[in-house]
Amino acid sequence: MAKNQMHEELRERIEQGGAEKYHQKNADKGKMFVRERLRMLFDEDLDIEDAFFANCMDGSLPADGVVTGIGIVNGQTVCVMANDSTVKAGSWGKRTVEKIIRIQETAMKLEVPMLYLVDSAGARITDQIEMFPNRRGAGRIFYNQVKMSGRVPQICLLFGPSAAGGAYIPAFCDIVVMVDGNASMYLGSPRMAEKVIGEKVTLEEMGGARMHCSVSGVGDVLVSSEQEAIEYAQKYLTYFPENFRSKPPVLDAIQPEAFEKSISDLIPENQNAPFDMLELIKRLIDKDSFCEIKREFAKEIITGLARINGQAVGIIANQPRMKGGVLFHDSADKAAKFIQLCDAFNIPLVFLADIPGFMIGTKVERAGIIRHGAKMISAMSEASVPKISVVVRKAYGAGLYAMAGPAFEPDVTIAFPTAQIAVMGPEAAVNAVYANKIAELPEEERPAFIKEKHEEYKENIDIYRLASEMVIDDIVQPDDLRDHLNKRLEAYQSKNLTFTERKHGVYPV
Amino acid sequence: MKEVVANMAGNVWKVVVNEGDQVDSGQDVVILESMKMEIPIAAEAAGSVKELKVNEGDFVNEGDVIAIIE
Numbered sequence: 001m002a003k004n005q006m007h008e009e010l011r012e013r014i015e016q017g018g019a020e021k022y023h024q025k026n027a028d029k030g031k032m033f034v035r036e037r038l039r040m041l042f043d044e045d046l047d048i049e050d051a052f053f054a055n056c057m058d059g060s061l062p063a064d065g066v067v068t069g070i071g072i073v074n075g076q077t078v079c080v081m082a083n084d085s086t087v088k089a090g091s092w093g094k095r096t097v098e099k100i101i102r103i104q105e106t107a108m109k110l111e112v113p114m115l116y117l118v119d120s121a122g123a124r125i126t127d128q129i130e131m132f133p134n135r136r137g138a139g140r141i142f143y144n145q146v147k148m149s150g151r152v153p154q155i156c157l158l159f160g161p162s163a164a165g166g167a168y169i170p171a172f173c174d175i176v177v178m179v180d181g182n183a184s185m186y187l188g189s190p191r192m193a194e195k196v197i198g199e200k201v202t203l204e205e206m207g208g209a210r211m212h213c214s215v216s217g218v219g220d221v222l223v224s225s226e227q228e229a230i231e232y233a234q235k236y237l238t239y240f241p242e243n244f245r246s247k248p249p250v251l252d253a254i255q256p257e258a259f260e261k262s263i264s265d266l267i268p269e270n271q272n273a274p275f276d277m278l279e280l281i282k283r284l285i286d287k288d289s290f291c292e293i294k295r296e297f298a299k300e301i302i303t304g305l306a307r308i309n310g311q312a313v314g315i316i317a318n319q320p321r322m323k324g325g326v327l328f329h330d331s332a333d334k335a336a337k338f339i340q341l342c343d344a345f346n347i348p349l350v351f352l353a354d355i356p357g358f359m360i361g362t363k364v365e366r367a368g369i370i371r372h373g374a375k376m377i378s379a380m381s382e383a384s385v386p387k388i389s390v391v392v393r394k395a396y397g398a399g400l401y402a403m404a405g406p407a408f409e410p411d412v413t414i415a416f417p418t419a420q421i422a423v424m425g426p427e428a429a430v431n432a433v434y435a436n437k438i439a440e441l442p443e444e445e446r447p448a449f450i451k452e453k454h455e456e457y458k459e460n461i462d463i464y465r466l467a468s469e470m471v472i473d474d475i476v477q478p479d480d481l482r483d484h485l486n487k488r489l490e491a492y493q494s495k496n497l498t499f500t501e502r503k504h505g506v507y508p509v
Numbered sequence: 510m511k512e513v514v515a516n517m518a519g520n521v522w523k524v525v526v527n528e529g530d531q532v533d534s535g536q537d538v539v540i541l542e543s544m545k546m547e548i549p550i551a552a553e554a555a556g557s558v559k560e561l562k563v564n565e566g567d568f569v570n571e572g573d574v575i576a577i578i579e
Contacts, residue, residue: 272546323517324546356544361518363571427545 018086090120119160314342355399519543
């Protein structure tokens with residue numbers, strides 16, 4: 001009886017986490033207790049918890065600061081680790097690390113998604129010999145993540161700091177959701193930065209959620225509350241199978257949102273004028289099915305998961321409203337990771353091209369635009385899922401290649417009747433070919449000459465001519481695109497391709 | 510005070526506001542011409558246009574300040 005009572009008391013104490021003052025401190029910042037987060041995440045609650053009694057002989061470290069176990073999200077079994085920041089700021093001791101490693105091993109054995117709910121100050125320096133350098137030290141967590149990548153979905157919800165080595169947990173996940181104001185990632189704290197390199201900077205500026213989701217691109221989704229982060233993860237998971245062996249679940253088909261303007265109304269006649277590609281996407285996909293990734297980062301390309309007639313797809317679309325839809329180093333990098341994500345989990349890809357090309361100039365050359373562009377083209381080439389390329393308005397230069405042009409084995413290349421495919425646009429081409437001739441002409445004759453050459457050039461790259469040469473496979477009216485995509489996606493379902501046999505490519509990262 | 514900054518290199522094609530004008534967040538301030546495309550550059554905050562730093566035809570590099578909104 002005494003033993004039973006002791007057991008119940010201990011259980012209760014562990015369940016409560018750290019001291020009351022830390023709970024209060026978290027609540028003041030809009031942070032939920034780790035067990036509340038888990039209750040909100042799962043359909044019911046965490047079903048199975050492992051090593052609940054970890055470090056229970058030390059009364060001050062309930063569960064050793066991390067909850068690990070198995071639960072159900074949208075009917076799907078997932079494994080989870082969740083830091084408890086009321087216990088020594090969620091820092092990692094020997095048992096914390098071992099618990100994380102074990103739940104990763106479980107996720108690998110069961111081949112189910114792994115969720116990381118991160119809110120941790122990093123290593124417990126006092127425990128470093130036990131948790132840092134060993135075979136089963138913290139390094140093993142990252143090693144496991146790399147091994148799991150592409151086998152099972154790995155999702156990181158960042159509720160608080162993710163410091164130093166700990167910052168690599170998000171880095172190795174497929175997706176990182178960050179809560180604005182609370183979440184942060186950094187290798188060295190502002191205090192350390194000031195001491196070691198003499199830089200004075202705030203945490204928010206250096207490693208805050210907004211910075212990472214809009215500037216560095218290490219974060220993928222910026223949310224304003226923990227609840228929003230959890231809801232995002234729940235929605236995100238609906239697009240994914242449990243592992244790379246299966247196909248994504250098919251949901252009930254839903255009609256697209258109704259709008260006054262149709263797709264053809266959206267597209268300006270002037271090739272060079274901006275329009276909002278997001279509006280076009282909304283008209284193609286099932287209502288409310290868009291789950292955008294990296295919305296705040298490299299906005300000249302849109303990447304997101306969606307559904308067409310219930311079937312999950314990954315959309316990669318140039319955004320002419322932002323930087324003219326030109327591809328930059330960051331946008332190529334963003335697209336490369338998204339393509340790999342979809343390909344790993346059997347999600348078909350739809351490319352919507354409206355691209356004047358890759359950016360040129362000193363700034364981007366110094367930023368390595370060539371290797372970043374090559375990275376996107378590698379990922380796109382290797383993708384063996386159904387791959388549909390749609391030329392919405394234009395695909396010029398290497399932009400055509402990056403957006404799954406005909407040479408890259410898309411299952412089909414479709415174009416709208418007004419689309420243009422060329423090495424470069426008419427203005428640039430006429431200038432390149434006739435610059436000397438134009439300079440020789442009397443000024444009053446130049447406009448007429450240029451116009452004539454423009455027209456000639458446009459005829460030369462006319463989309464019906466390209467269809468006649470079978471460069472493109474079909475010309476589709478904008479307002480028929482959804483139906484057309486739906487039929488194609490259904491037809492390509494059984495595609496089962498191995499890109500090539502080898503150990504792995506040497507990637508232009 | 511908030512700066513409106515060029516998000517890519519290009520030429521200033523049109524300046525669509527005047528100094529002293531009230532602008533909303535998201536409203537275009539200038540339109541650049543780059544890569545043969547029209548590139549609208551919008552204000553990120555509402556306010557009045559305190560200063561325009563560019564003229565039509567000027568070259569701007571990524572990161573250059575175009576206008577100051579107060």
